[in-house]
Structure formats: structure tokens, C-alpha cells
Amino acid sequence: MIELKDVRKVFPARGQAGEVVAVDGVSLAVDRGEFAGVVGPSGSGKSTLVRLVNLLERPTSGSVTVDGQLLTELPDEQVRQARRSIGMVFQHFELLDSRTAAGNVEHPLELSGVGRAERRRRAGELLDLVGLGDRAGARPAQLSGGQKQRVAIARALAVRPTVLLCDEATSALDQASTTGVLELLRRVRDELGLTVLLITHEMSVVKAVCDSAVLLDRGRVVDGGRxxxxxxxxxxxxGDALLPAPVADAGAAHDGALLRVTVADRTPETLVLQTLIGELGLAVEIAGGSVETVAGGRYGRLLLRVTGGVAGLDDAVHRLRAGGILVERVAATAEVAR
Ligand SMILES: Nc1ncnc2c1ncn2[C@@H]1O[C@H](COP(=O)(O)OP(=O)(O)OP(=O)(O)O)[C@@H](O)[C@H]1O
Incomplete structure (x- = not known):
């Protein structure tokens, strides 16, 4: 649905000689109906990348295909047409202050020449969809940040896009509004079958809504996948950025071997403990770790200090791996200590 092949974007450096490679050979594929994330630190090229998807920026080289159309081959007029099937949501909402919530949602429909009655009907329907049916007459100044972003999402959906691009859509919101807006995005994806590409610098956002993600650093994709x-x-x-590996307590740097175990959705930690303690008779202490909900599944990283019968450790590692559990031996306690 979205396919970027070896995309590069080079800008002349601002206020000085030379150039800046903002996006450096990025390839990316997002399937129809997928909720994909692009995550990375400030300056890694996220905003440039999202603007390359709808050709608000033309790439210096490489190709961009959206919904089967090779956008990079199209003249500007046809790109403008194609852009109608790509909705966009911004960090700072970009609403028209002088218009009501309904007026903002109607705006793109006006630009596409949709008649008044149909615009009204559609704006009402969309405001209901985003939970603001009763605030149609409110102006942006009378709405909270989360409500403004809901209006912006309704506006983005007005022209029935197949793709929704979200550039730091929750970065200006508090935690409660962020959760609400992310739930809404996930719901509109489910109900309307949209493909969503979300740009963020926050791992918590990726964990909450994305099916897949790429990690961007200095314009390059460092890692990615479902x-x-x-x-x-x-x-x-x-994976390490989403669920940081636990570290052991320096004070406890003595005997025992350390195992770092990743527990995925259907391999609960009880199974790990049952194997080590129940079946192999090892003494196990949890030296660190966390278990969280990621992409709707339950994932965790545990650091286990195994003592008593350490001779059985190889057997333990073997058995856990045979059961499909990711387990790594951590060389020495001191090396992972803070
Ligand atoms: N129009 C431009 N002209 C010159 N340099 C630019 C331009 N747009 C972006 N850059 C540079 O490209 C690099 C990537 O910027 P970009 O805004 O895409 O990163 P980002 O990951 O979105 O960062 P942030 O989260 O801080 O917005 C930066 O070094 C930036 O200064």
C-alpha cells in the first residue's frame, strides 16, 4: 500500500554552505490495513520521511508508491489528485481558528466541490465517529487539545482517504488525551480499513498502537519489522528500545549465572520458571525485568539469576530455546551491573 524504495532527500544546509542528507536511502513497505510506526530521535529524518510519502517533498532519488500509484513518476497536477487519498494529521492540529469544528471538517470537502447539504451530513457523521457529535458548533479555542486532534482526524477522514499519515499526532497532548487519540486512530483503522503510518519519537506510542515499526537514525533505517x-x-x-533489557543490581554481583529471557505473548514467564525450578530443580531469583502490553500482546524481559545446580544451566538454556523462548546467557554479573 505504501512502498518507498531507496529514498534519499538532500537539502541545502540552512544558512551555511553544504548540504544535509535528511533521508538516506530508506526502503519501507506498509501493507494495506497495517498500522505502522516510524520512530527515532530528534533530527533522524522522521518529518521529512512522512512528507516524502505524500510528496509534499519530492525525493532527491528513489521511488514512492502509494495505493498502487508510482507518485514519483507523476506530474504535480496528478500528485495533487493522488494526495486526496492520503489524509494527514499534524502535531499542532492546524485547524482554522475562525471556523467551528464542523466547519473545519467541511473544509476539504468544500475544496473538492462537494455540495453544502452533503458536506453537513458528512461532517456530522465524522464528528459522531470521533466522539464529538455534540461539539459541532464549538470553535477550536473552546476545545481541549485532545478534542482538537479529534476534529483534525475527522477532517483528515472527510475525503475518504485510504492512507492516514500522522506526524507526532500526540506529542502536544497530555497522557490521558494521548491514550484517547491513539485508541481512536486504532478504531478508525479497524472500522474504515485504513493504512496508517505514524511518526513519533516516543516508544510508548509505538507500543500502544503499531503492528510494525522502523527505527530511524540519521536518515537511515536501523531496524524494523512486525x-x-x-x-x-x-x-x-x-526490540531493545521497545523493551529495554533489564540490568542487575551491582550490589548482588556474586555467585550464580545470569539468564536474560524474553517472554512473548503465548509463552508466559510461569512456563520459564516451571522449567527451571520445577523440572530442573534450579534455584531462581528474579534479578530484574518488566512485563508489558505491546501491540496487544504481553511481552517481557526478565533477568534471572540461577544458582544451585548450575551444572544444569546448559540443559536449561537448551530446553527453553527448544520451547521457542529467546534466552541469552549474560556473561558476568559485573558486566551488566549499573
Ligand atoms: N527544509 C530543510 N532544509 C534544510 N534542512 C532540513 C530541512 N528539513 C529538514 N532538514 C534537516 O534534515 C534533518 C532531519 O530533519 P527532520 O525534521 O526530518 O527530523 P525529525 O526526526 O522529524 O526531527 P524532529 O523530531 O526534531 O522534528 C535535520 O538535520 C534537519 O535540520
């Missing part, structure tokens, strides 16, 4: 795969892939930088 979160369920990334989280159980040894040494995955994105």
Missing part, C-alpha cells in the same frame, strides 16, 4: 517479531529477535535495536 513488533511481535522484533521483540523476540536476539540483538534487535528496536
Amino acid at each position: 513488533l511481535a517479531d522484533v521483540l523476540t529477535r536476539p540483538g534487535s535495536p528496536l
Whole structure:
């Protein structure tokens, strides 16, 4: 549905000689109906990348295909047409202050020449969809940040896009509004079958809504994939960023061997403990870790200190791996200590 092939974007450096490579050979594929994330630190090229998808920026090289159309081959007029099937939601909402919520949702319909009665009907329907049916007459100044973003989402959906691009859509919101807006985005994806590409610098946002993500650093994709795969892939930088590996307490740097175990959705930690303690008779202490909900599944990273019968450790590692559990031996306690 969205396919970027070896996309590069080079800007002349602002206020000085030379150039800035904002996006450096990015390839990316997002399937129809997928909720995909692009995550990375400030300056990694996220905003440029999202603007390349709808050709608000033309790439210096590489190709961009959306909904089967090779946008990079189209003249500007046809790009403008194609852009109608790509909705966009911004960090700072970009609503027209002088218009009501309904007036903002109607705006893109006006630009596409839709008649008044149909515009009204559609705006009402969309405001109901985003939970603001009773605030149609409110102006942006009378709405909270979360409500403004809901209006902006309704506006983006007005022209019935197949793709929704979200550029830091929750970065200006508090935690409660963020949760509400993310739930809404996920629901409109489910109900309307949209493909969503969401740009964020926050791992918590990726964990809450994305099916897949790429990690961007200095304009390049460092890692990526479906979160369920990334989280159980040894040494995955994105997996480590989503669920940081636990560290052991320096005070306890003595005996025992350390195992770092990743528990994925259907392999609960009880199974790990049952194997180590119940079947192999090892003494196990949980030295660190966390279990969280990611992409609707339950994932965790545990650091286990195994003592008593350490001779059985190889057997333990073997058995857990045979059961499909990602387990890594951590060399020495001191190396992982803070
Ligand atoms: N129009 C432009 N002209 C010159 N340089 C630019 C332009 N747009 C972006 N850049 C540069 O490209 C790099 C990537 O910027 P971009 O805004 O895409 O990153 P980002 O990950 O979205 O960062 P942030 O989260 O801080 O917005 C930065 O070094 C930035 O200064």
C-alpha cells in the first residue's frame, strides 16, 4: 500500500554552505490495513520521511508508491489528485481558528466541490465517529487539545482517504488525551480499513498502537519489522528500545549465572520458571525485568539469576530455546551491573 524504495532527500544546509542528507536511502513497505510506526530521535529524518510519502517533498532519488500509484513518476497536477487519498494529521492540529469544528471538517470537502447539504451530513457523521457529535458548533479555542486532534482526524477522514499519515499526532497532548487519540486512530483503522503510518519519537506510542515499526537514525533505517517479531529477535535495536533489557543490581554481583529471557505473548514467564525450578530443580531469583502490553500482546524481559545446580544451566538454556523462548546467557554479573 505504501512502498518507498531507496529514498534519499538532500537539502541545502540552512544558512551555511553544504548540504544535509535528511533521508538516506530508506526502503519501507506498509501493507494495506497495517498500522505502522516510524520512530527515532530528534533530527533522524522522521518529518521529512512522512512528507516524502505524500510528496509534499519530492525525493532527491528513489521511488514512492502509494495505493498502487508510482507518485514519483507523476506530474504535480496528478500528485495533487493522488494526495486526496492520503489524509494527514499534524502535531499542532492546524485547524482554522475562525471556523467551528464542523466547519473545519467541511473544509476539504468544500475544496473538492462537494455540495453544502452533503458536506453537513458528512461532517456530522465524522464528528459522531470521533466522539464529538455534540461539539459541532464549538470553535477550536473552546476545545481541549485532545478534542482538537479529534476534529483534525475527522477532517483528515472527510475525503475518504485510504492512507492516514500522522506526524507526532500526540506529542502536544497530555497522557490521558494521548491514550484517547491513539485508541481512536486504532478504531478508525479497524472500522474504515485504513493504512496508517505514524511518526513519533516516543516508544510508548509505538507500543500502544503499531503492528510494525522502523527505527530511524540519521536518515537511515536501523531496524524494523512486525513488533511481535522484533521483540523476540536476539540483538534487535528496536526490540531493545521497545523493551529495554533489564540490568542487575551491582550490589548482588556474586555467585550464580545470569539468564536474560524474553517472554512473548503465548509463552508466559510461569512456563520459564516451571522449567527451571520445577523440572530442573534450579534455584531462581528474579534479578530484574518488566512485563508489558505491546501491540496487544504481553511481552517481557526478565533477568534471572540461577544458582544451585548450575551444572544444569546448559540443559536449561537448551530446553527453553527448544520451547521457542529467546534466552541469552549474560556473561558476568559485573558486566551488566549499573
Ligand atoms: N527544509 C530543510 N532544509 C534544510 N534542512 C532540513 C530541512 N528539513 C529538514 N532538514 C534537516 O534534515 C534533518 C532531519 O530533519 P527532520 O525534521 O526530518 O527530523 P525529525 O526526526 O522529524 O526531527 P524532529 O523530531 O526534531 O522534528 C535535520 O538535520 C534537519 O535540520
